[in-house]
Amino acid sequence: MELTDPGPLIILGVLAAAFFTLVVIGWPRPRLRGLRIGIRAVEVLLLNAVVVVTAFALLNDQYVFYSSWADLLGSRSAQTQLHQGGSNRTVIASKVGAGALHQQGPTNYALPQAGSRLQTYSVLDRASGTYVPVVVYLPAGYNPASPRRYPVIVGLHGFPGTPISFLHPNAFVATADRMTSEHRLASTIFIIPTIDTPVYVDTECINGPPGQPQTDTWLARDVPAWAVQHLHVSTARTSWATMGYSYGGWCAAELALRHPSIFAAAVVFQGYFRPDFGAGYDPLTPKELLPYDLVRLARLAPPPVALWVFTTRQDTLSYPTTARFLSVARAPLDVQAVILNTGGHRASLYAPYCPAALTWLASTLPGFRA
Structure with a gap:
């Protein structure tokens, strides 16, 4: 049994x-x-x-946090590492159109919580006219008066969740801090937006029909444009990446693959590659959802983006679409994957791989190299 x-x-x-x-x-x-x-x-x-x-x-x-009795009892799982598609050289060399990183506007670099590495902002969602919470985790030594520019990781939480749930209990920023102090990763700004607007609606980070949340536009246009005007961030796409887990992993993949003018890489922990709406919110028809089918995108029009993907073969949410995505990925898309043979859908499985993911990011994009 x-x-x-x-x-x-x-x-x-x-x-x-x-x-x-x-x-x-x-x-x-x-x-x-x-x-x-x-x-x-x-x-x-x-x-x-x-x-x-x-x-x-x-x-x-x-x-399915635990997929088997062995998983529950903490048995170690064998793993497979795969590389599909092109190379990071192609990703770096590719020219894509200008995006929100190059929009002009007034700047204001003052920090709302002076002296703290953890900042909280309210950022305008232009589609809805509302202000949405965004948490920013600054690197050690960040000085708003200094002209130094930093790479950016857009952190995307799970569902249900908040920006703070990306920070705790996950060890993403702690791992980044340690690797930065060891000169293995460039000092990096983490921008962690709210991705459930309104709260507890499983938007899947997409744009709904008129009158519904336009989360994709909020994350790919409003947040990057705001960041350029309020933080000392690099405007090179090779200095911008997404990172998320579960639902946030899907969002990380969706944003990078559909908006390569902003993001050159994504780190996907147990995410998936087609929308998976919760009960009570299914805003688009199958035809309208085709642009969000990342398996289809990878097969028909792969963008110049690098992905690091983690999943397990027993993860019924993540693995099915991840396997299909990997089977069709081709250049200029560049995908590195770590696949465990066993294991469910939980943080204790992917957390030990955070250093490997950030090491990959630092070796893949020049903006993150120490």
Whole structure:
């Protein structure tokens, strides 16, 4: 019986019902009062334990955090590394049209929280006319009065989530700090926008029909243009990359592949390559979704972008479309992939690979080289 089979849930449900019945009817009923109280306490504790385990099993059944008993027990998985498509030299040399990085506008480099590396801004979403929270994590030594320019990683959180959930419990910025101090990565600005607007709507980072969220435009036009006017960022596309996990991994891939004039690379942790909307929000028809089919894009019109991809063969959300994407990727698209043979969909699997991903980024794009 596998962990993801119906069997464990059925057994846990039966046990929960049995312990609940025992607690309600007060059975067994020994004559000694102390023993009776002790048995009742043990039954209540067991009931609570089974309910907690059942809740975990239900969540795992939906999200597949753990894909097998071996995965749950922490067994190490064998891995495969693949390279598909072209090379980083092609990505670097490719000329693409000017994007939001080259829009002109007034500048204001003052920091709202002076002296802090963690800044919070409200950035205008021009399509909706609303201001959306954006968190910025600055490199050590950043000085708003200095003309020095920095590369940018746009960090994209999962769903549901917030910009802060990209920072904690993930170790992305801590790993970047350590690698920078070791001269293995250039000092980098992390820009972490809110990607669920309105809150708790699974936008999949796309543009909906008129009147619906225009998240793709917000992330690919408004945020980069704002960054150029408020932060000392490089305007070279080879100094801009996206990074995300799960839903944010999809967004990272979507932004880089569809907007190569802004982003030259993406780091995708257990993301996917076709939109996967949650219940209650499915804004586009299949025909309207074709531009967001990254498998189709990689096959028909691959852009000059470099991707580092992490997934597992047992990840039912990430692996199916990732495998299809890898099978069709061709130059000038450049893809490096790490695929574990086993494992579910959770941070403890991809977190150890963050140094490898950032090392790849530093060796792939000149803007991130120390």
